[in-house]
Amino acid sequence: MASQPIASEPxxxxxxxxxEAPFQWPLPPRxxxxxxxxxxxxxxxxxxxxxxxxxxxxxxxxxxxxxHWPYFRRLRDEAPVHFNAVNAERHxxxxxxxxxxxIMAVDTNHQVYSSDAYLxxxxxxxxxxxxxxPMFIAMDPPKHDVQRxxxxxxVSGPNLASFEGLIRTRTQEVLDGLPRGEVFDWVDxxxxxxxxxxxxxxxxxxxxxxxxxxxxxxxxxxxxEVPGNPQKEERQGIxxxxxxxxxxxxxxxxxxxxxxxxVSMLAHNPATRNMPPMEFMGNLVLLIVGGNDxxxxxxxxxxxxxxxxxxxYAKLRADHGLVDSMVSEIIRYQTPLAHMRRTAIExxxxxxxxxxxxxxxxxxxxxxxxxxxxxxxxDAFIIDRPRARQHMSFGFGIxxxxxxxxxxxxxxxxxxxxxxxxxNIEVVAEPERVPSAFVRGYKSLMVRIPx
Amino acid sequence: MARITYIEHNxxxxxxxxxxxxxxxxxxxxxxxxxxxxxxxxxxxxxTCHVYxxxxxxxxxxxxxxxxxxxxxxxxxxxxxxxxxxQISASPELDGLVLRMPASQH
Numbered sequence: 001m002a003s004q005p006i007a008s009e010p011x012x013x014x015x016x017x018x019x020e021a022p023f024q025w026p027l028p029p030r031x032x033x034x035x036x037x038x039x040x041x042x043x044x045x046x047x048x049x050x051x052x053x054x055x056x057x058x059x060x061x062x063x064x065x066x067x068h069w070p071y072f073r074r075l076r077d078e079a080p081v082h083f084n085a086v087n088a089e090r091h092x093x094x095x096x097x098x099x100x101x102x103i104m105a106v107d108t109n110h111q112v113y114s115s116d117a118y119l120x121x122x123x124x125x126x127x128x129x130x131x132x133x134p135m136f137i138a139m140d141p142p143k144h145d146v147q148r149x150x151x152x153x154x155v156s157g158p159n160l161a162s163f164e165g166l167i168r169t170r171t172q173e174v175l176d177g178l179p180r181g182e183v184f185d186w187v188d189x190x191x192x193x194x195x196x197x198x199x200x201x202x203x204x205x206x207x208x209x210x211x212x213x214x215x216x217x218x219x220x221x222x223x224x225e226v227p228g229n230p231q232k233e234e235r236q237g238i239x240x241x242x243x244x245x246x247x248x249x250x251x252x253x254x255x256x257x258x259x260x261x262x263v264s265m266l267a268h269n270p271a272t273r274n275m276p277p278m279e280f281m282g283n284l285v286l287l288i289v290g291g292n293d294x295x296x297x298x299x300x301x302x303x304x305x306x307x308x309x310x311x312x313y314a315k316l317r318a319d320h321g322l323v324d325s326m327v328s329e330i331i332r333y334q335t336p337l338a339h340m341r342r343t344a345i346e347x348x349x350x351x352x353x354x355x356x357x358x359x360x361x362x363x364x365x366x367x368x369x370x371x372x373x374x375x376x377x378x379d380a381f382i383i384d385r386p387r388a389r390q391h392m393s394f395g396f397g398i399x400x401x402x403x404x405x406x407x408x409x410x411x412x413x414x415x416x417x418x419x420x421x422x423x424n425i426e427v428v429a430e431p432e433r434v435p436s437a438f439v440r441g442y443k444s445l446m447v448r449i450p451x
Numbered sequence: 452m453a454r455i456t457y458i459e460h461n462x463x464x465x466x467x468x469x470x471x472x473x474x475x476x477x478x479x480x481x482x483x484x485x486x487x488x489x490x491x492x493x494x495x496x497x498x499t500c501h502v503y504x505x506x507x508x509x510x511x512x513x514x515x516x517x518x519x520x521x522x523x524x525x526x527x528x529x530x531x532x533x534x535x536x537x538q539i540s541a542s543p544e545l546d547g548l549v550l551r552m553p554a555s556q557h
Contacts, residue, residue: 104491104494104496107496108494108495108496108518110521141521145521145524145525148525149525152525152527152557155557156527156555156557157527157553157554157555157556157557158554158555160555374492387480387492389488389489389490389499390489390490390491390492391490394490394497396491396494396496396497397496397518397521397522398521398522398525400496400497400498404557405555405557
């Protein structure tokens with residue numbers, strides 16, 4: 001028998017420390033594969049066969065074109081805990097965790113996998129080190145726990161019941177105002193409209209200025225490197241402006257009787273009333289993005305998925321009782337936040353790989369939601385899927401989405417009201433997507449409701 | 452096998468038999484009992500199978516793990532007899548166990 005050379009083990013690689021890769025801006029230029037073009041088709045063909053070690057999936061290109069799927073299928077099959085060193089001078093290198101079970105293991109081990117803003121936070125790219133915004137999602141216990149509890153009551157069961165009538169009335173208003181027989185942008189007219197009104201209510205923010213909340217949400221998650229987005233300093237300035245406006249509200253409310261809006265709740269709770277300004281800003285960003293981007297993109301995604309799956313749309317028309325399970329399936333299928341990131345604070349083992357203290361670990365929720373080891377026929381959109389609630393879009397463990405029940409309620413009411421009014425919402429063009437490895441969203445979705 | 456009584460927040464009672472080794476969250480899902488969601492599939496990672504263990508049964512259901520405690524601590528309506536049903540396995544010793552549900556799962 002011919003002897004086989006033993007493959008040399010690749011060098012052990014880990015996230016570069018801040019000493020090895022000091023924060024700099026602008027970031028060093030991004031390396032991209034040399035391809036004839038960067039269309040969805042070309043990128044998907046490339047990702048089918050490219051060496052896994054050659055791909056930097058944090059590149060917004062793959063997300064704007066929605067072409068990342070073959071890469072994650074291959075990761076799940078071939079390298080479920082995989083270190084990405086390409087472009088490490090930009091992001092320091094990170095572990096991609098792509099299977100359901102491994103993601104669950106990370107998400108439920110907050111003792112080892114930290115969310116701390118000062119270690120970089122909860123997104124693949126670190127927070128600007130000259131602009132750290134502590135927020136409870138980017139904290140570890142015990143501070144995380146007390147701050148989360150300060151806002152939890154607004155989205156708890158009894159309070160949600162009190163919102164239901166308001167959400168339904170508004171949804172009816174927005175839907176009744178839509179044009180018939182003409183093309184319009186569902187994102188702007190419905191998804192943003194409904195979520196911004198809800199957010200304004202949660203903050204007791206003036207409804208006439210609700211689009212400011214949408215704007216700040218978009219700015220806080222926007223990538224300063226993408227042309228057309230605010231640059232780094234400009235982005236920071238916009239967020240400081242947001243802080244300024246909210247500080248006025250805070251000052252009014254801290255001296256009044258406690259009320260049930262988020263600003264009053266933060267101003268009066270002992271766990272949050274003495275927050276430094278950057279922490280107040282961080283928590284605002286968290287609550288605005290959490291209440292906005294995610295629900296907005298699931299509202300848009302639902303319309304798109306039903307158009308791509310006409311047999312499911314037909315099932316829904318025939319049985320409106322499927323709305324509940326469909327809402328969960330939409331949230332799974334959309335996975336509005338593609339990932340959450342942690343930082344290992346001690347050496348550990350994950351999926352047979354040695355994760356070193358200081359390593360970045362990225363949990364790809366959209367990949368876990370397509371893992372056939374955990375979910376039957378995961379690439380299919382099935383509105384009456386058994387156990388549709390078992391998806392990972394809300395995350396698991398102590399950082400699990402606090403507003404998940406509100407999101408589900410908004411989507412449920414929306415679809416109940418849509419079904420009462422419209423037999424069909426036709427998507428007339430492929431959506432324009434957000435270029436981000438974090439927010440899986442739609443910039444626009446052009447639709448027509450038949451006259 | 453254990454006969455388990457699940458009592459919804461509105462008082463509706465469901466008495467079912469749960470096979471030994473199956474979690475009481477699974478027992479509820481498999482019998483279509485409303486009020487228990489089990490979103491994380493039984494990993495003590497979501498707190499949507501929060502239940503109150505009635506009377507003297509609590510000690511017999513064992514101790515909360517660290518993660519179970521952490522999730523319950525963030526849930527609505529935490530009481531001394533709160534448990535996550537996914538962390539309790541049916542066994543003959545639990546025959547007759549009574550669980551009540553909170554107003555909502557969050």
